[in-house]
Amino acid sequence: MLIEVLGLLSLGFLVGLSGAIIPGPLLAFTVLDTSKKQKITAHRIIFGHVVWELGIILLIFVGFGNLLINNKWIVFLIGGVVLIFMGAMMMLGKRGEIRLKSSRVDSSFLGGIFYTAFNPSQPVWWATAGLALLVTGLEVLGIIGVILVTLGHWLSDFAYYLIVSFVIHRHEEFINPRQRQLTLILGTFLLVLGIYFLIASFGI
Numbered sequence: 001m002l003i004e005v006l007g008l009l010s011l012g013f014l015v016g017l018s019g020a021i022i023p024g025p026l027l028a029f030t031v032l033d034t035s036k037k038q039k040i041t042a043h044r045i046i047f048g049h050v051v052w053e054l055g056i057i058l059l060i061f062v063g064f065g066n067l068l069i070n071n072k073w074i075v076f077l078i079g080g081v082v083l084i085f086m087g088a089m090m091m092l093g094k095r096g097e098i099r100l101k102s103s104r105v106d107s108s109f110l111g112g113i114f115y116t117a118f119n120p121s122q123p124v125w126w127a128t129a130g131l132a133l134l135v136t137g138l139e140v141l142g143i144i145g146v147i148l149v150t151l152g153h154w155l156s157d158f159a160y161y162l163i164v165s166f167v168i169h170r171h172e173e174f175i176n177p178r179q180r181q182l183t184l185i186l187g188t189f190l191l192v193l194g195i196y197f198l199i200a201s202f203g204i
Helices: 002-020 025-037 042-070 072-091 108-117 121-127 129-141 143-170 172-203
Strands: none
Touching: 002 129, 002 143, 025 042, 025 108, 025 143, 025 172, 042 072, 042 108, 042 121, 042 129, 042 143, 072 121, 072 172, 121 129, 129 143, 143 172
């Protein structure tokens, strides 16, 4: 029993970590939010991220998984447009201004929800690879197995983003004078990512 528990937790953690380290909107928000508030905010951001993902998981379990897969072009289209808008607004912000007015989100928790919601790869991932992970847990230990792999996945999110937030906060004396440049870089990243998702929506 103990081996199964540790195995499922580890499986969820490693699969989750493989996704967490891929740069995306949530990472960009974490970097900017930590820099702006000059304190570690990742735990609040990931709590919002978890709340949104929990909703996606519940939708998949009640039968919406196939709907998401069959209409993923819509998910990518909407997500792409929103990310392009947010990236462009960040890049066009006033010099020296670090407030994320482009997203209208000042709460770390709400930002975690917002930037997860408009990452089009999230629901599609949970409806495919994530679903396979949940089924594996279900086959090994039933509903407890599902909970374990999900907890492992979320633990990887907390661990990775806390490290990112800590590093940004720790080196704020280097980052703060360069907030405008950081905003431009991350705004460009969101813009390019949005264009990629938008193009992908037409190819699906």
